[in-house]
Amino acid sequence: MRDRIDRIAEPWGDRTPYRPGQPWPVRRDAYLTGDGVDRWVPTASLLHSNGDAMDVAVRDGRIVGVRGRADDRVNRGRLGPKDLFGWQANHADDRLTVPLVRRNGRLEESDWDTAMGLVVERSRHLLDAHGPGSIGFYTSGQLFLEEYYTLAVIARAGIGTNHLDGNTRLCTATAAEALKETFGCDGQPASYTDVDHCDTLALYGHNMAETQPVLWMRVLDRLAGPEPPRLLCVDPRPTPVAARAEVHLAPRIGTNVALLNALLHELVRTDRIDHAYVDAHTVGYAELVAGVEKCTPEWAARICDVPAREIRRAAELLGDARRLLSTVLQGVYQSHQATAAAVQVNNIQLVRGMLGRPGCGVLQMNGQPTAENTRECGADGDLPGFRNWENAAHVAELAKLWNVDVDRIPHHGPPTPAMQIFRYAEQGSIKMLWISGTNPAVSLPELARIRELLRAEGLFTVVQDLYPTETALLADVVLPAATWGEKTGTFTNADRTVHLCEQAVRPPGQARPDLDILLDYARRMDFRDRDGAPLIGWHDPRTAFAAWQRCSAGRPCDYTGLSYELLRERGGVQWPCTAEHPEGTERLYTDGISWADPDTCESYGRDLVTGASVSETEYRALNPDGRAVLKAAEYLPPHEDVSDDYPLQLTTGRTLYHFHTRTKTGRTPQLDAAAPEMWVEIGAGEAHRRGLGEGDLVEVATARGAVRARLRVTALRDGLLFLPFHYGYWDTPVRTDPGADGGRAANETTPTDWDPVSKQPLFKTAAARLTRLAPADGTPAPAPTTGAAAPADPAAAPPTTGGPAALADQRPAPAPEATP
Amino acid sequence: MNPVEAVLRTLHDGELALRDDLLAAAEDHRAEHEFHHVATDTARWSAEHARLIAVTAAARDLRLPADHDPTTLTRLRRKAAADLTPRPDGLPDLLEALAALHLAASRNSLHWEMLAQAAQAGRDAELLELASRCHPQTLRQMRWTNTLIKTLAPQLLTAS
Numbered sequence: 001m002r003d004r005i006d007r008i009a010e011p012w013g014d015r016t017p018y019r020p021g022q023p024w025p026v027r028r029d030a031y032l033t034g035d036g037v038d039r040w041v042p043t044a045s046l047l048h049s050n051g052d053a054m055d056v057a058v059r060d061g062r063i064v065g066v067r068g069r070a071d072d073r074v075n076r077g078r079l080g081p082k083d084l085f086g087w088q089a090n091h092a093d094d095r096l097t098v099p100l101v102r103r104n105g106r107l108e109e110s111d112w113d114t115a116m117g118l119v120v121e122r123s124r125h126l127l128d129a130h131g132p133g134s135i136g137f138y139t140s141g142q143l144f145l146e147e148y149y150t151l152a153v154i155a156r157a158g159i160g161t162n163h164l165d166g167n168t169r170l171c172t173a174t175a176a177e178a179l180k181e182t183f184g185c186d187g188q189p190a191s192y193t194d195v196d197h198c199d200t201l202a203l204y205g206h207n208m209a210e211t212q213p214v215l216w217m218r219v220l221d222r223l224a225g226p227e228p229p230r231l232l233c234v235d236p237r238p239t240p241v242a243a244r245a246e247v248h249l250a251p252r253i254g255t256n257v258a259l260l261n262a263l264l265h266e267l268v269r270t271d272r273i274d275h276a277y278v279d280a281h282t283v284g285y286a287e288l289v290a291g292v293e294k295c296t297p298e299w300a301a302r303i304c305d306v307p308a309r310e311i312r313r314a315a316e317l318l319g320d321a322r323r324l325l326s327t328v329l330q331g332v333y334q335s336h337q338a339t340a341a342a343v344q345v346n347n348i349q350l351v352r353g354m355l356g357r358p359g360c361g362v363l364q365m366n367g368q369p370t371a372e373n374t375r376e377c378g379a380d381g382d383l384p385g386f387r388n389w390e391n392a393a394h395v396a397e398l399a400k401l402w403n404v405d406v407d408r409i410p411h412h413g414p415p416t417p418a419m420q421i422f423r424y425a426e427q428g429s430i431k432m433l434w435i436s437g438t439n440p441a442v443s444l445p446e447l448a449r450i451r452e453l454l455r456a457e458g459l460f461t462v463v464q465d466l467y468p469t470e471t472a473l474l475a476d477v478v479l480p481a482a483t484w485g486e487k488t489g490t491f492t493n494a495d496r497t498v499h500l501c502e503q504a505v506r507p508p509g510q511a512r513p514d515l516d517i518l519l520d521y522a523r524r525m526d527f528r529d530r531d532g533a534p535l536i537g538w539h540d541p542r543t544a545f546a547a548w549q550r551c552s553a554g555r556p557c558d559y560t561g562l563s564y565e566l567l568r569e570r571g572g573v574q575w576p577c578t579a580e581h582p583e584g585t586e587r588l589y590t591d592g593i594s595w596a597d598p599d600t601c602e603s604y605g606r607d608l609v610t611g612a613s614v615s616e617t618e619y620r621a622l623n624p625d626g627r628a629v630l631k632a633a634e635y636l637p638p639h640e641d642v643s644d645d646y647p648l649q650l651t652t653g654r655t656l657y658h659f660h661t662r663t664k665t666g667r668t669p670q671l672d673a674a675a676p677e678m679w680v681e682i683g684a685g686e687a688h689r690r691g692l693g694e695g696d697l698v699e700v701a702t703a704r705g706a707v708r709a710r711l712r713v714t715a716l717r718d719g720l721l722f723l724p725f726h727y728g729y730w731d732t733p734v735r736t737d738p739g740a741d742g743g744r745a746a747n748e749t750t751p752t753d754w755d756p757v758s759k760q761p762l763f764k765t766a767a768a769r770l771t772r773l774a775p776a777d778g779t780p781a782p783a784p785t786t787g788a789a790a791p792a793d794p795a796a797a798p799p800t801t802g803g804p805a806a807l808a809d810q811r812p813a814p815a816p817e818a819t820p
Numbered sequence: 821m822n823p824v825e826a827v828l829r830t831l832h833d834g835e836l837a838l839r840d841d842l843l844a845a846a847e848d849h850r851a852e853h854e855f856h857h858v859a860t861d862t863a864r865w866s867a868e869h870a871r872l873i874a875v876t877a878a879a880r881d882l883r884l885p886a887d888h889d890p891t892t893l894t895r896l897r898r899k900a901a902a903d904l905t906p907r908p909d910g911l912p913d914l915l916e917a918l919a920a921l922h923l924a925a926s927r928n929s930l931h932w933e934m935l936a937q938a939a940q941a942g943r944d945a946e947l948l949e950l951a952s953r954c955h956p957q958t959l960r961q962m963r964w965t966n967t968l969i970k971t972l973a974p975q976l977l978t979a980s
Binding site: 133134162412414419420423426429430607609610611612613636639752754756759 | 861960961964966967970976978
């Protein structure tokens with residue numbers, strides 16, 4: 001193992017091969033600037049969903065570097081490029097340091113009293129004049145648990161509005177919904193350690209190499225060791241995962257359900273079914289078999305444009321597995337029939353009886369670091385603690401916990417999902433929208449519409465953020481927030497691992513932790529409980545955590561066995577963690593299905609095509625014993641397909657070096673340089689047919705809008721274009737909108753359409769037209785060469801490197817202890 | 821025409837009408853994105869039901885009216901309906917549309933029930949299979965419209 005390498009050029013570092021069942025060997029990564037460290041502060045990573053444990057190096061009151069924690073279960077010392085370099089964005093010159101208030105059309109510097117006074121005045125006025133339904137909250141997947149829980153209590157029992165959701169609706173809502181549909185309740189069944197044990201790993205729409213690079217290192221180390229797992233990759237792009245897969249299926253976008261139904265058809269046809277498991281732990285098998293009866297590989301091949309023999313090979317891979325781990329991400333969640341497809345992956349796992357044992361499980365992944373907490377705290381379209389809004393006993397538990405009347409907690413309908421919140425704002429019935437830690441002016445679909453509604457006179461917008469984002473620049477009040485490293489709290493990754501993130505340095509200027517901002521609002525609004533005591537009885541992260549523990553007690557996400565001290569001492573611990581299970585819980589469902597009982601489940605489920613609610617009565621009849629539900633779903637053609645005007649399919653997605661709308665990664669020199677500008681991907685065959693080449697300046701247009709960028713020719717499937725969704729306008733002259741050079745944000749082109757079950761918007765199913773504006777001038781597209789955007793012809797673009805600035809340490813054994 | 825054939829004919833009319841109404845409502849409410857897309861998806865169910873009914877009917881020498889171009893006739897039908905139906909002032913259009921679709925689906929559902937019962941009493945396996953194939957989707961159309969009314973009514977009726 002080399003001591004020091006360029007981690008932009010080699011994002012996954014060197015290998016530490018291991019065999020099945022062995023613990024993943026340690027590799028300790030670090031990146032330090034300058035000389036000397038005053039202290040190391042434990043935390044975990046915040047620019048993806050993996051939850052890599054790390055220590056922050058502090059010198060003279062400033063963060064100067066990071067190192068991975070070798071003792072932590074998640075990463076065993078490793079860090080990804082965003083972990084290594086992303087902290088530098090804390091020091092960006094344009095951090096928000098004072099509250100801003102819009103006066104005469106301009107945002108002007110103000111102070112906390114004035115800014116919060118305006119927010120409170122508007123809240124009171126709207127509550128009096130229009131009721132709680134006129135106020136909405138749109139939060140993030142990047143705050144801490146303590147902050148989400150506080151926000152959930154403020155929104156649900158303070159204001160009493162149903163309109164609270166997170167941008168996790170864009171990244172993880174389908175994961176939650178698929179788990180609810182199958183298991184009755186949210187909660188990740190498997191564990192990252194299942195990578196250590198599996199003999200077959202199926203990744204559906206999950207470019208793990210770029211979205212969760214540290215987990216991919218774990219897979220690479222298994223692939224480099226004895227008895228490596230066999231990989232199945234379903235992805236239209238030539239990802240690093242596809243390159244290592246035994247079978248790679250690259251379907252037309254929008255056809256996941258057809259493909260998965262054909263895989264199920266083959267498993268049934270060849271009787272690769274664990275009938276004992278199915279009989280003991282599931283309901284609905286006969287309906288599933290009937291549902292996939294006609295879904296032959298030949299049928300799916302016509303729809304998906306994938307050879308039938310490859311579908312058969314994939315089914316054989318799944319059928320031959322003795323320890324099958326499946327993972328799912330945005331290629332499923334942000335595509336047509338999102339939940340229906342994600343549920344079929346659960347079904348494959350169940351009919352194969354591959355659940356709750358080492359190497360056997362499903363990981364319905366998250367996109368964001370703290371997405372799990374938005375879900376469990378009730379800030380993402382459910383009630384806190386995975387409680388069921390239709391179950392009167394669950395609502396009564398919350399009312400008792402918060403000491404308020406049951407009627408004060410809105411439960412007449414489902415909590416409003418984000419896309420519907422924005423629709424109500426567009427209609428004018430939501431008149432105040434408080435946006436925290438997210439940038440809808442770049443991340444939501446159909447941006448021209450979003451900008452218009454954010455600018456509307458009738459909508460008062462409060463934006464709580466770190467930087468002058470595109471969204472903040474359109475706000476009426478901007479609240480400067482502290483970020484990771486500047487505040488304390490906990491968060492939970494995609495495999496239920498809880499980490500404590502401690503404050504290392506002071507926030508800049510007057511910026512405040514999100515928790516302090518929310519507590520200040522609650523105080524000023526004077527929210528009271530039934531006895532006249534303050535509704536929010538906590539005052540700092542630790543007391544907020546204690547309040548959440550009481551809320552979580554007895555639910556699947558039980559935190560009662562955890563404490564800040566325990567997390568500090570042991571690093572990551574997986575929930576549920578209770579007095580009976582003080583070590584936490586590695587896998588759910590080791591002994592059957594535990595949370596699908598009608599009295600305890602989080603949801604009675606929905607129709608996978610229409611989204612219609614299944615009633616409590618129907619659920620009790622269908623699933624009286626609380627088993628897993630095998631739900632079949634018929635394939636539907638995509639809502640937007642190719643036409644004469646728009647002959648190409650269009651999808652959007654990610655690169656390893658950026659996160660979301662680049663608010664942090666665009667302000668991190670090494671990451672920004674690795675992927676500095678927007679690009680468009682096309683396959684070599686498609687480019688050849690159209691007489692296009694690397695570096696051509698092109699326009700991609702849909703019925704909504706257009707973007708311009710240089711063309712990258714890759715090994716992408718025919719008939720498809722790909723746009724990275726990270727780029728917006730904050731670092732362009734106009735700052736909020738397309739300028740003279742046309743659109744730059746992929747979401748200028750995406751449709752407003754969402755999965756009717758999970759309500760997740762579909763960023764990956766559209767039709768587009770491609771026009772060449774100018775031939776290449778010798779400059780290749782500014783796309784990285786390390787991942788799925790690699791050029792089909794390696795000579796077409798220079799390899800992506802980071803140079804001396806990107807050199808980071810990697811060591812096989814723990815580094816020496818911190819200097820005092 | 822025997823009474824069972826009359827049910828088939830009524831169902832054929834009802835499914836084509838529901839298809840047209842769903843497509844027309846989807847068009848009228850393009851900005852209600854979820855409604856627009858699911859209405860279009862479930863219109864496909866009704867179109868398929870009508871096709872299957874026509875196939876069954878043809879096998880019995882029952883001639884059903886040929887299908888029409890949905891868009892033109894729909895406009896006429898809707899215009900006539902709008903002229904005839906008294907609309908309460910102030911009820912949001914979307915809720916009104918959902919209620920009308922729910923009632924149309926309920927009507928079809930009752931006819932499917934009749935057909936299934938007649939099929940069982942008459943030991944008519946082919947008709948029973950037709951009803952078993954289609955009726956569940958009609959029930960799903962009803963549940964869907966009901967769910968949307970339950971979800972949207974609070975905001976549309978109290979906060980607008």
